Amino acid sequence: MSAELSTTLIKATRIREYVAKHPGCVLKGIAKDLRLNKTTAYRILTTLVQLKWLTKQGSCYYLRTQQREQQFQPVGWLANQTVQPLVDARHLTAFLGMQYDGELVISQVFASADRLSDFALLGERQSLNASALGKCLLAFMDEPTRNAILQTTRWQAATKNSLTDRQDLLYSLAAIRDQGYALDDEEVQLNMRCLAVPVYSQVGQLVATLGVAGSDAALQRRQIKSLAHELDGVSHQLTNLIF
Structure with a gap:
């Protein structure tokens, strides 16, 4: 159980860091560049948005403090x-x-x-x-x-x-x-x-x-x-x- 949670946390951290470097990125690009399954990437992105660590404008993602x-x-x-x-x-x-x-x-x-x-x-x-x-x-x-x-x-x-x-x-x-x-x-x-x-x-x-x-x-x-x-x-x- 702990190993699974750690893996998810690592993926979430990688996604957050990617969004910080690529403001306005979209799901397809995130999944491709980080070599993640699109469903997994979408689930983590949705969670990060609900936690207010990221914000979504249309199909584009930003850090909450990075919103244009x-x-x-x-x-x-x-x-x-x-x-x-x-x-x-x-x-x-x-x-x-x-x-x-x-x-x-x-x-x-x-x-x-x-x-x-x-x-x-x-x-x-x-x-x-x-x-x-x-x-x-x-x-x-x-x-x-x-x-x-x-x-x-x-x-x-x-x-x-x-x-x-x-x-x-x-x-x-x-x-x-x-x-x-x-x-x-x-x-x-x-x-x-x-x-x-x-x-x-x-x-x-x-x-x-x-x-x-x-x-x-x-x-x-x-x-x-x-x-x-x-x-x-x-x-x-x-x-x-x-x-």
Whole structure:
């Protein structure tokens, strides 16, 4: 028994050291370079992530202290040029959100002139279960990461409409994947709605979600499908210009 545990510990140490030297590495490369079975490497990686020794962004692994800071900084004037016209036309606020340690991090805010106070939300961390941004991340992230988050997270309710039941959340995530966008209807704040779509890299990796938020009067139900289509177009522009 002790010999087996020691072997596992040695493999875990080797993996951690490898990730430290190769930030952003993926399972296939780790298993190949360390000559490990992919199943064994995946099991150890998942354990190290759950222990918070490593962090996973999409399919890439980093030391927890090594997480790329630029992912949570403004993505620059290209994104602003792409998103701001939509924000100004609709009088809403747009957000880019990313998953970090099982939470949603607001990495960019695009506010119209009459909603400048929303810039205060930059860098805020939120539960993934409530907002459209968070649910969109959960719905479109890779299945092993989603399952690990669902199994280890105790969801908190922001309002009476927040989804905290695991089965209800699973049904909602399936619907989001089918329709291509996520909606929260007073789930974070009463009288407020948020609509979000996934944002992918040019190689098809989920990197963020793009959402717009506003009052239920500003973001009316009859506008949701057309606005989701418009958001999806902006998401594709972000993929081509930035990600």
